[in-house]
Amino acid sequence: MADTLVLNADAKPYSILPLSTVAWQESIKYFVLDKVTVLEWYDDWIVRSMDWETRVPAVVMVKKYVRKNSNVRFTKHNVLLRDQFTCQYCNEHLRRCDCTLDHVLPISRGGKTSWTNVVTACGPCNVAKGNNLYPKPERVPFKPTYYDLIKNQEILEHTLRHESWKNYIY
Secondary structure, eight states: OOOEEEEOTTSSBSOBTTBOEEOHHHHHHHHHTTOEEEEEEEEEEEEEOSSOEEEEEEEEEESSOOOOOOOOOOOHHHHHHHTTTBOTTTOOBOOGGGEEEEESSOGGGTOOSSTTTEEEEEHHHHHHHTTOSOSOOSSOOOOOOHHHHHHHHHHSOOOOSSGGGHHHHO
């Protein structure tokens, strides 16, 4: 379970995709090794050893800036996030478990599995389209930037382990 939000040295989450978090044990280790500054603590969560005790960090910030990889990986989750979990044929907003990926130009007709040829589709639309070239998706598929995905992720809700995380995520 991820209990501590990790921020980069610029006070922004190191990663939104997925949200940069670590287990409480790891956050205490980084604190003891002086690799992070604790910005927020859990008020009601204390851990103890034989000769030491501390509250558990809720939010930490690394002391040395970690350069982010701005290259976006092609994954099912990232395609769904790019398309905001919306079927690109009927415009219906979908739950993750109802999403499928559709090749705009089917593989059997020479289509590739790439950002520019794969879109989110609901099951019925995907089955209806099958191996055909039509219908075309409402929006042309594209390779998103890291920031496109962050913007779309911010639209969706995060599960916040601690109330103070709102101050750093949104």
